[in-house]
Amino acid sequence: AQRVTQPEKLLSVFKGAPVELKCNYSYSGSPELFWYVQYSRQRLQLLLRHISRESIKGFTADLNKGETSFHLKKPFAQEEDSAMYYCALSGYNNNDMRFGAGTRLTVKP
Amino acid sequence: EAGVTQSPTHLIKTRGQQATLRCSPISGHTSVYWYQQALGLGLQFLLWYDEGEERNRGNFPPRFSGRQFPNYSSELNVNALELEDSALYLCASSFARNEKLFFGSGTQLSVL
Numbered sequence: 001a002q003r004v005t006q007p008e009k010l011l012s013v014f015k016g017a018p019v020e021l022k023c024n025y026s027y028s029g030s031p032e033l034f035w036y037v038q039y040s041r042q043r044l045q046l047l048l049r050h051i052s053r054e055s056i057k058g059f060t061a062d063l064n065k066g067e068t069s070f071h072l073k074k075p076f077a078q079e080e081d082s083a084m085y086y087c088a089l090s091g092y093n094n095n096d097m098r099f100g101a102g103t104r105l106t107v108k109p
Numbered sequence: 110e111a112g113v114t115q116s117p118t119h120l121i122k123t124r125g126q127q128a129t130l131r132c133s134p135i136s137g138h139t140s141v142y143w144y145q146q147a148l149g150l151g152l153q154f155l156l157w158y159d160e161g162e163e164r165n166r167g168n169f170p171p172r173f174s175g176r177q178f179p180n181y182s183s184e185l186n187v188n189a190l191e192l193e194d195s196a197l198y199l200c201a202s203s204f205a206r207n208e209k210l211f212f213g214s215g216t217q218l219s220v221l
Contacts, residue, residue, distance in 0.1 A: 005152075009149075034209065043214055044152075044199065044212040045212065046209040086151065090206075090207050096154055096165045097142060097154070097155040097201075097210055099151055099154070100151060102152075108154035
């Protein structure tokens with residue numbers, strides 16, 4: 001069974017500082033990793049997925065199969081990045097999407 | 110394009126009653142997922158339906174059940190409600206396996 005761990009429930013940084021939201025996973029097969037974000041009073045929505053290898057709103061995430069991690073990074077945080085971030089995993093053998101507990105990011109001015 | 114719609118927005122029940130939550134996926138999406146979002150616990154996977162069939166269920170008791178209709182809309186039923194069932198229930202849809210999920214706004218269930 002797949003499992004997603006986000007070790008930090010809360011993360012606070014100052015505007016302009018780098019930010020890294022950690023995500024570790026366990027899955028015996030080949031995983032598909034995602035980051036979802038929920039801004040205040042908005043629906044949960046996809047931020048990025050590892051297969052796309054793209055940067056969205058300045059965020060990037062690299063899949064490290066050796067460390068079973070998919071950390072989300074941004075070099076210069078902005079106040080509008082304040083939100084709840086969820087890491088999620090879908091497996092090719094068992095395709096339901098499993099989510100971590102989430103990390104609430106606060107970017108202070 | 111209409112997004113994923115869930116009804117009702119809020120639902121208040123008493124312990125022991127039954128609750129029915131509904132979800133309409135985005136047109137063309139055949140997969141529907143249900144999640145429970147209790148305070149501080151993130152999204153707990155409940156059920157996954159694809160092409161009218163239940164494909165997988167999470168670690169929840171059998172009193173949590175559901176179905177998917179021929180038009181791909183879905184229903185989540187919770188029987189014998191308990192106080193700890195109070196949570197936000199989110200529905201999501203996708204057009205294929207391993208594709209991104211589109212979420213609804215959720216149904217806030219309160220069990221008194």
